[in-house]
Amino acid sequence: MKPREKTTFWDKVGSIxxxxxxxxxxxxxxxxxxxxxxPIIAAETSWNIQKTYDxxxxxxxxxxVIYSADNNAAxxxxxxxxxIAVLRHAIQKRAKIIMxxxxxxxxxxxxxLIILPQIQSVLTEYGYEYGKDWVMFGFIxxxxxxxxxxxxxxxxxxxxxxxxxxxxxxxxxxxxxLNDVRLVIQGGVFVRQxxxxxxxxxxxxxxxxxxxxxxxxxxxxxxAGQLVSFVxxxxxxxxxxxxxxYTGMATMGxxxxxxxWMVTAVAIIIGNIGWIGKKLEGGS
Amino acid sequence: xxxxxxxLPLILGGVLAAxxxxxxxxIIPPLTMAVSTVTxxxxxxxxxxxxxxxxTLFKYHxxxxxxxxGAWYINIICILLMLITVIVGLGLGTTSSAYEWxxxxxxxxxxxxxxxxxxxxxxxxxxxAIRARTKEAGVFLITSLVxxxxxxxxxxxLMPSLKKNIGDWLVGVLNTGVVRGITIGIGxxxxxxxxxxxxxxxxxxxxxxxx
Numbered sequence: 080m081k082p083r084e085k086t087t088f089w090d091k092v093g094s095i096x097x098x099x100x101x102x103x104x105x106x107x108x109x110x111x112x113x114x115x116x117x118p119i120i121a122a123e124t125s126w127n128i129q130k131t132y133d134x135x136x137x138x139x140x141x142x143x144v145i146y147s148a149d150n151n152a153a154x155x156x157x158x159x160x161x162x163i164a165v166l167r168h169a170i171q172k173r174a175k176i177i178m179x180x181x182x183x184x185x186x187x188x189x190x191x192l193i194i195l196p197q198i199q200s201v202l203t204e205y206g207y208e209y210g211k212d213w214v215m216f217g218f219i220x221x222x223x224x225x226x227x228x229x230x231x232x233x234x235x236x237x238x239x240x241x242x243x244x245x246x247x248x249x250x251x252x253x254x255x256x257l258n259d260v261r262l263v264i265q266g267g268v269f270v271r272q273x274x275x276x277x278x279x280x281x282x283x284x285x286x287x288x289x290x291x292x293x294x295x296x297x298x299x300x301x302x303a304g305q306l307v308s309f310v311x312x313x314x315x316x317x318x319x320x321x322x323x324x325y326t327g328m329a330t331m332g333x334x335x336x337x338x339x340w341m342v343t344a345v346a347i348i349i350g351n352i353g354w355i356g357k358k359l360e361g362g363s
Numbered sequence: 364x365x366x367x368x369x370x371l372p373l374i375l376g377g378v379l380a381a382x383x384x385x386x387x388x389x390i391i392p393p394l395t396m397a398v399s400t401v402t403x404x405x406x407x408x409x410x411x412x413x414x415x416x417x418x419t420l421f422k423y424h425x426x427x428x429x430x431x432x433g434a435w436y437i438n439i440i441c442i443l444l445m446l447i448t449v450i451v452g453l454g455l456g457t458t459s460s461a462y463e464w465x466x467x468x469x470x471x472x473x474x475x476x477x478x479x480x481x482x483x484x485x486x487x488x489x490x491x492a493i494r495a496r497t498k499e500a501g502v503f504l505i506t507s508l509v510x511x512x513x514x515x516x517x518x519x520x521l522m523p524s525l526k527k528n529i530g531d532w533l534v535g536v537l538n539t540g541v542v543r544g545i546t547i548g549i550g551x552x553x554x555x556x557x558x559x560x561x562x563x564x565x566x567x568x569x570x571x572x573x574x
Binding site: 095100101104110119120122123151152153154155174189191218219220222223224226227231232235240242243280291294295296298299302314317333334338339340342344347348349355 | 458
């Protein structure tokens, strides 16, 4: 019978059971969230957030902005706080807003359930009237092909999401195609598709509110001039809210996000310390 | 039958693809109008595809219930929820409070719960999988740790120069070059895949055509 191998310190460090990792993650995150520590947002604004903010600042009263809600419930916290911040800013500039969704069915429902209540105060403050200053068309089936059709013919949808005829919506009166639109904002991850249909087909500016993780891909498009800029998920949303001077969903959750990322980094470091320690001891 | 299954879809696909590609490069008003109409049809076809997908899923669950296969009682719940959602959506509209209640309290919560589990998997996968077993893995480990740490809001507040000098350089310079190459590769691959599909050389099409 083989003698049992002695478990060394490095073995224990390198093979912590998942339940302890999960328990530790929950404990640390809850501690920070309920500790009452004020939100800690980056002191210096990221270059992409500043660029997005500066571009939205150039909007003039009456400029038409299309917001394409292509997010889903699973990642709504990544897209929606940033989308809310950008839309609030566009409303403060008195731009006309058209809301659609082409890639995910959830997008339009999430817009109505989450985004609308959050921007309602700004809509009221700036005297926005539905149909005259903003409109929601909901989900348009067909993905990129539907996007292409809509951008080529903005009168394509005969009714809005509430059943109003397009003729009864003054905001759509003089809009024919994307040439009449100043800016497209996408809240989602379908950047390439939007770039093809907005920049490549119509040479129009596009801003993306995407996931923080996908921000590794966006600088490529910004440098190529295909994307004006982007908001990188939750931390980006928090920075944008700070620029606008209000506390939104992103700001409220930024401490929890910081802690979670740090816990992940610490877990990676501990795992490697255990593995390297065991390697140096002569184990496999 | 073979013509209908194989040659006809290829001819249709080829002609429409040629029209759309030509319209992109050559401005001929009647062609632009024709392509615009065709792309509008796609919205209708996509709607039909969604309906077909729904009916296929319904059939799958129904067969499981009929044959009492596996956990068939869960299939009954699926069927009931599918029917209720469709009836409420079609009857009261997708903007009705009932439909929104179903979406937010059932579907959305399940999506959010599943996505939230990712945070735990992130920690456990980071702990067990991201290890410097080779030199390349070591470089990957160090780079990912540096980007993770420098982009954390807490760290960027305490040490803003870390993100500006290291994190942004890694993502904006080093990473961008690599992503450009990958994006071009994806583009070339997509074109090759499109040509194969239009010529009927794709495996899935061949299987479908042979029935």
